[in-house]
Amino acid sequence: MAAKTIISRPIYGTLSPQAGKHHLFVADAEGALAIKDMAARAPAGFFDGAEIVFIAGPDGKYVAALEALEPAQLHIAPSFASLLPRLKQTLTNAHMGLRLYLAGTEGLIGQAMQVALEAGIDHTSMQTEHRGSLARRMQCVHCKGITENVTTQPATCSHCGLLLLVRDHYSRRLAAFQGVCINAEDRSEIPPMEEIFR
Amino acid sequence: MSTGTTKLDVVVSDVVPVNDLVTRFHFRRRDGELLPTFSGGAHVVVEMRDGERTRLNPYSLMGSPLDTREYTISVRRDDVGRGGSLFMHRSVKPGLEMVISYPVNLFSLDLRAKKHLMLAGGIGITPFMAQTAQLAGEGGNFELHYTCRTASLGTYADLLRERYGRRVRLYHDDLEERIDLDRLLSSQPLGTHLYVCGPAGMINWVRDRAAALGWPQETVHYEHFAAPQPGLPFDVRLAVSGKTIRVGSQQSLLEAIEAAGVDPPYLCRGGVCGQCETNVISCDGKFIHNDHWLSEEEHRSGRKIMPCVSRFEGRSLVLER
Numbered sequence: 246m247a248a249k250t251i252i253s254r255p256i257y258g259t260l261s262p263q264a265g266k267h268h269l270f271v272a273d274a275e276g277a278l279a280i281k282d283m284a285a286r287a288p289a290g291f292f293d294g295a296e297i298v299f300i301a302g303p304d305g306k307y308v309a310a311l312e313a314l315e316p317a318q319l320h321i322a323p324s325f326a327s328l329l330p331r332l333k334q335t336l337t338n339a340h341m342g343l344r345l346y347l348a349g350t351e352g353l354i355g356q357a358m359q360v361a362l363e364a365g366i367d368h369t370s371m372q373t374e375h376r377g378s379l380a381r382r383m384q385c386v387h388c389k390g391i392t393e394n395v396t397t398q399p400a401t402c403s404h405c406g407l408l409l410l411v412r413d414h415y416s417r418r419l420a421a422f423q424g425v426c427i428n429a430e431d432r433s434e435i436p437p438m439e440e441i442f443r
Numbered sequence: 444m445s446t447g448t449t450k451l452d453v454v455v456s457d458v459v460p461v462n463d464l465v466t467r468f469h470f471r472r473r474d475g476e477l478l479p480t481f482s483g484g485a486h487v488v489v490e491m492r493d494g495e496r497t498r499l500n501p502y503s504l505m506g507s508p509l510d511t512r513e514y515t516i517s518v519r520r521d522d523v524g525r526g527g528s529l530f531m532h533r534s535v536k537p538g539l540e541m542v543i544s545y546p547v548n549l550f551s552l553d554l555r556a557k558k559h560l561m562l563a564g565g566i567g568i569t570p571f572m573a574q575t576a577q578l579a580g581e582g583g584n585f586e587l588h589y590t591c592r593t594a595s596l597g598t599y600a601d602l603l604r605e606r607y608g609r610r611v612r613l614y615h616d617d618l619e620e621r622i623d624l625d626r627l628l629s630s631q632p633l634g635t636h637l638y639v640c641g642p643a644g645m646i647n648w649v650r651d652r653a654a655a656l657g658w659p660q661e662t663v664h665y666e667h668f669a670a671p672q673p674g675l676p677f678d679v680r681l682a683v684s685g686k687t688i689r690v691g692s693q694q695s696l697l698e699a700i701e702a703a704g705v706d707p708p709y710l711c712r713g714g715v716c717g718q719c720e721t722n723v724i725s726c727d728g729k730f731i732h733n734d735h736w737l738s739e740e741e742h743r744s745g746r747k748i749m750p751c752v753s754r755f756e757g758r759s760l761v762l763e764r
Contacts, residue, residue, distance in 0.1 A: 263657065263659075264654060264655055264656070264657050265656070265657025266629065266656060266657055267657075336633060337633075339632075339633040340629060340630060340631055340632060340633060341628065341629075341631040341632070341633060341635050341656075341657070341658055341662070342628070342629055342656050342657035342658065343633060343657070344657055344659075364633050364634060365555070365556065365557040365632075365633050365634015365635075366633065366634065366659075367555075367659065367661045367662070369659075369661055370659030370661050370662070
């Protein structure tokens with residue numbers, strides 16, 4: 246569970262069924278279990294108006310659990326990049342009354358939220374629940390490159406190679422935590438690297 | 444003491460009858476300077492010095508925010524109210540020097556919206572006059588649905604149709620034209636924000652339907668200035684200032700507190716902004732809550748009151764003021 250440190254560090258809730266005409270879920274990995282748990286609290290017929298977009302991962306684990314909810318549509322995607330055109334299309338054609346539910350890793354929640362913000366949904370209107378890895382999506386503030394699945398502190402920028410302090414400072418617009426050079430004064434100073442975002 | 448506002452010394456530059464019930468008032472600064480900038484949805488509190496009495500009533504600014512040479516308000520005559528609107532209609536003439544507050548906006552546009560859907564009822568049209576002018580100037584996407592009793596009481600309906608054409612849709616009660624609200628709310632593109640201003644019943648209806656149809660509460664904006672209602676006189680003990688006051692039947696509790704020389708904070712004087720929220724120390728009787736600020740739970744608790752619009756009936760009331 247993410248703890249609030251500075252104001253921009255996102256905190257996530259527990260999915261809860263909202264009033265609405267259409268329900269769009271975007272989830273990865275263990276996020277499927279958050280949807281399953283929410284289903285136990287949802288009114289009868291809730292999933293008749295629901296679409297679930299799920300990044301299943303190589304083992305296809307949890308797909309059966311989502312199928313069992315009998316949503317109006319279930320779309321299995323291999324990666325976030327591959328589901329992006331579909332998600333954008335759905336949001337472009339959507340009307341007020343669509344409710345958005347994001348569940349799974351921080352990277353997935355953040356990137357789906359980024360697309361939804363552009364479509365005009367306020368971040369406070371979205372239901373979110375964090376499940377699974379705490380690995381971070383990080384932007385190097387120096388070269389602006391994004392490094393996915395950062396688990397260590399400090400972390401190496403996969404673009405420019407600088408050693409970066411992974412801050413709690415988060416950008417909803419970029420869907421990334423900010424990474425700042427940790428040894429700018431003296432590059433020969435290499436602090437120990439620990440795996441802390443598991 | 445009005446929190447965060449300073450007073451503006453103005454002169455009435457024009458008084459224009461609009462229809463049987465509504466009159467428009469124009470104000471300019473006495474020193475000839477421009478008035479402060481405001482945004483669509485803002486209101487000012489107008490001080491009405493009527494002999495011994497001073498009334499302070501909020502009115503939405505209805506002119507274009509792009510023009511600050513003058514402020515304009517439209518006042519609907521209320522023959523059974525406490526007399527503020529009657530004072531405006533009967534006693535305010537061009538050339539009269541008045542004092543108004545700086546503008547305050549408790550009903551502003553959310554400019555992140557992809558589209559603005561506006562619902563007005565009756566004199567609730569006034570904030571939308573300013574908001575539509577603001578959005579039209581910026582090329583904003585809006586649609587206005589305006590319900591009025593009859594065509595002749597459709598204040599500014601013709602002007603709005605002339606300015607914005609099909610972006611304005613009129614509904615006349617006498618012709619039994621009704622908004623198909625569920626259909627309207629269900630057909631709006633994602634990213635639309637909803638604004639409603641009109642009678643309390645209309646606001647509640649729209650808010651309820653919007654919530655049921657899945658509009659997040661962040662996207663639903665409303666404003667309803669409750670006018671202070673007349674009622675039975677009652678006595679109040681002000682514990683902090685050590686005074687006991689009587690609230691007259693035509694006076695609001697806030698006005699009675701001010702008349703006793705105590706200067707509580709206020710902003711809207713219409714039960715909306717929350718500035719004058721006052722703690723109840725003890726009471727024996729029942730509250731008549733008329734505000735839109737406190738939650739239902741707070742209303743039931745009997746521990747808070749909004750003195751601008753709410754009253755009390757009973758044996759004793761002690762306030763932390």
